[in-house]
Amino acid sequence: MSEPSVGVRRPVWRSAMVGRDPEEGHRAATPLELLFDLCFVVAVAQAAVSLHHALAEAHVGAGLVGYAMVFFAIWWAWMNFTWFASAYDTDDVLYRLLVLVQISSVLILAAGVPRAFEYKDFGLVTLGYVVMRLAMVALWLRAAREDRARRRVALRYALGITVVQAGWIARLALPESTGLASFLVLVAAELATPLWAERSLTTTWHSSHIAERYSLLTIIVLGESILSATVAVQAGLDGEAPTSTMLTIALSGLVIVFSMWWLYFAHPAEKILTSNRVAFPWGYGHYLIFASAAAVGAGLAVSVDHASGKSHLGDFATTTALTAPVAVFVLSLWLVHARPHHPGPLITAAFLAAPVLILATPFTPFPLPLTALIMAALTAASGRGTARTR
CATH class of the missing domain: 1.20.1410 (I/LWEQ domain)
Structure with a gap:
């Protein structure tokens, strides 16, 4: 019987989530990662279509700001999972379920993109984004428990992501006049979390x-x-x-x-x-x-x-x-x-x-x-x- 092709693995119920070898040969994207990308492109398409409509209606400033904000949520959620998976992809059942939660959440985010552009209602976008990020917290907590060598790094990620998500939820209650300023503050916090988490020890990305x-x-x-x-x-x-x-x-x-x-x-x-x-x-x-x-x-x-x-x-x-x-x-x-x-x-x-x-x-x-x-x-x-x- 022939061996499975590179990148395709049969999932087990549970395997140890420890850092993978950064020098591993023939490391390829998995079918789950490809599905993840395709579902994220649904959100990208919604953002591009909304930008198109805003520009065609001559709402240039609002369209560009809305596009930059929505695209950040899409890109940042994609990027965080991508780097995590490069270091900790176990491809067991629990891992797959948490990734599928993130995929479902990006579809919620995509459904909220038109409302964010047309009515400046970021409620649905925020919901999808926060659920995705909290699924990442669960993955980081699992890594903290099972990868003892990088426990501190994983806990820093989990803590930083959780605190920032509380900020995104609180932002919904702020007046509209503070929308852009609060967005930029939270973006800075998101970008700083990996820098803080990996300050002393890096994850084993490939x-x-x-x-x-x-x-x-x-x-x-x-x-x-x-x-x-x-x-x-x-x-x-x-x-x-x-x-x-x-x-x-x-x-x-x-x-x-x-x-x-x-x-x-x-x-x-x-x-x-x-x-x-x-x-x-x-x-x-x-x-x-x-x-x-x-x-x-x-x-x-x-x-x-x-x-x-x-x-x-x-x-x-x-x-x-x-x-x-x-x-x-x-x-x-x-x-x-x-x-x-x-x-x-x-x-x-x-x-x-x-x-x-x-x-x-x-x-x-x-x-x-x-x-x-x-x-x-x-x-x-x-x-x-x-x-x-x-």
């Missing part, structure tokens, strides 16, 4: 496994942007928009998204993830990468709405709704993912010049094709630089 998990979510988020653009173009073609305009948006969008994929995977992350000193800024910086990648889909949808006469935005604001997230993606990708590889002065100059040029395209008659051309040129330059380095 660099290749972490790199793969981030790569998989990048692919899924980019795929969501393609889906959003495809649905929008289909709706536009069924309306009265010129076919040539729709084809321009579609082709430009494809080139942009394909270039984003190419640029992200030009540099293998596992080679630089050697310590928490590198891993923390790398992991945290992906908030901008993921959020901007998802926002590109919203920007493409807004462009289609504008071409169809369904948007309240002007020409400049419409094109900026797409070019701005593309520029943020390029710059954040450079700072977080490409720069640590020391690609050389030529590639550095290309990465720094590209966002400036992309942000300038709305001042031209052909902003989307020019943005696509800049992304393609950056991809070509980055590919040549990577080949020379290798």
Whole structure:
């Protein structure tokens, strides 16, 4: 009888939750982690669609703030589980049940996203988020009991997460005028918890496994942007928009998204993830990468709405709704993912010049094709630089 494929294991009722070997060979994402990612993308899609509607209605400021807040909840819950699973994935029955609780909770969060955007009602989003985080507390408490060597680290995580969740619940009772300020305070507390917990001793996360998990979510988020653009173009073609305009948006969008994929995977992350000193800024910086990648889909949808006469935005604001997230993606990708590889002065100059040029395209008659051309040129330059380095 053949052995199960890598990453697929038969769960047992109970196994010891101790730190896994960070040098373990052939460490791959598990089917449960893939299911986890797919369910999180439901929430990402809801956030992107809500951003699209807010921008199309010319509610730019409220839409961007709401998107940043909701996306933080989605990304932070995903990231915390991902790093925990890299160190403590036992894949037994109890572990699976707690992960399924988190998956169910993200669906609750996703259901609350439209209300958060439209009515600034964060009750359902907060409920889903807090339940997810409390499931993580249960996992950390189990790790504290069974991994004696890292008991202090696990207890710090459990305590920090619990205190911050109490803050999120209390925030619902605060007046609306304090909403953004209280959100930023709690975000700072969330971000500080791992830094405090692992100050003296680190968890045994696996660099290749972490790199793969981030790569998989990048692919899924980019795929969501393609889906959003495809649905929008289909709706536009069924309306009265010129076919040539729709084809321009579609082709430009494809080139942009394909270039984003190419640029992200030009540099293998596992080679630089050697310590928490590198891993923390790398992991945290992906908030901008993921959020901007998802926002590109919203920007493409807004462009289609504008071409169809369904948007309240002007020409400049419409094109900026797409070019701005593309520029943020390029710059954040450079700072977080490409720069640590020391690609050389030529590639550095290309990465720094590209966002400036992309942000300038709305001042031209052909902003989307020019943005696509800049992304393609950056991809070509980055590919040549990577080949020379290798």
